[in-house]
Amino acid sequence: MHLETERLLMPPLSGEHTGALAEVYADRDVARYIGGATLDPEGTAAQVARFEVVRREHGFGQSALLDRNTGAFLGRAGLHPWPQWGEVELGYVLARDAQGRGLAAEAARAWLDVAFGELGLRRLTAVIHPANTPSRALAGRLGFRVHREEVTPAGVRVLVHERHAS
Numbered sequence: 001m002h003l004e005t006e007r008l009l010m011p012p013l014s015g016e017h018t019g020a021l022a023e024v025y026a027d028r029d030v031a032r033y034i035g036g037a038t039l040d041p042e043g044t045a046a047q048v049a050r051f052e053v054v055r056r057e058h059g060f061g062q063s064a065l066l067d068r069n070t071g072a073f074l075g076r077a078g079l080h081p082w083p084q085w086g087e088v089e090l091g092y093v094l095a096r097d098a099q100g101r102g103l104a105a106e107a108a109r110a111w112l113d114v115a116f117g118e119l120g121l122r123r124l125t126a127v128i129h130p131a132n133t134p135s136r137a138l139a140g141r142l143g144f145r146v147h148r149e150e151v152t153p154a155g156v157r158v159l160v161h162e163r164h165a166s
């Protein structure tokens with residue numbers, strides 16, 4: 001699925017993006033609430049491989065976020081299943097330099113349209129560490145509300161936000 005927005009090209013995230021994504025994760029402020037130490041180059045490659053399996057099995061997954069003008073890699077956004085909870089999450093990560101421009105919201109809205117449109121999903125979640133203020137603010141702007149607390153398989157307490165199709 002090749003999505004596009006006004007400022008972004010959003011091709012499927014794949015192995016060719018692993019190095020650029022690992023550089024984004026190398027910024028501690030970016031990786032703090034999304035797996036931090038596990039996202040070294042090897043961990044990033046394993047994560048990208050998992051995302052590709054999800055795409056093959058579910059027909060949705062993560063997009064690379066590329067600057068439409070320069071082609072620069074800015075981050076990732078997309079859908080990811082949490083089978084243990086029977087839910088699909090909308091997630092987003094931006095390189096620090098790309099934050100504060102509304103780009104994560106732009107990418108997330110493109111995925112919301114796909115999820116509630118052609119994929120026919122009725123509900124999405126956003127799984128967010130309670131202290132991740134920028135992510136919670138973005139989720140709120142996108143119409144997500146806190147649904148419940150959970151502990152992830154990695155033992156991290158998170159707030160599961162939800163949004164229904166309108």
Ligand SMILES: CC(C)(COP(=O)(O)OP(=O)(O)OC[C@H]1O[C@@H](n2cnc3c(N)ncnc32)[C@H](O)[C@@H]1OP(=O)(O)O)[C@@H](O)C(=O)NCCC(=O)NCCS
Pocket residue numbers: 029030031033034091092093094095098099100101102103104105106127128129132134135138141
């Ligand atoms: C979560 C994250 C993606 C949010 O990024 P973001 O850039 O703040 O989010 P948005 O795309 O909604 O941009 C909003 C900001 O852009 C500003 N902005 C500038 N131009 C804008 C425009 N044209 N449209 C909308 N907002 C714009 C807004 O004022 C806002 O800034 P503020 O927070 O200083 O008020 C980012 O903090 C991140 O990557 N964090 C690390 C990874 C992570 O934790 N991901 C979430 C896991 S749950």
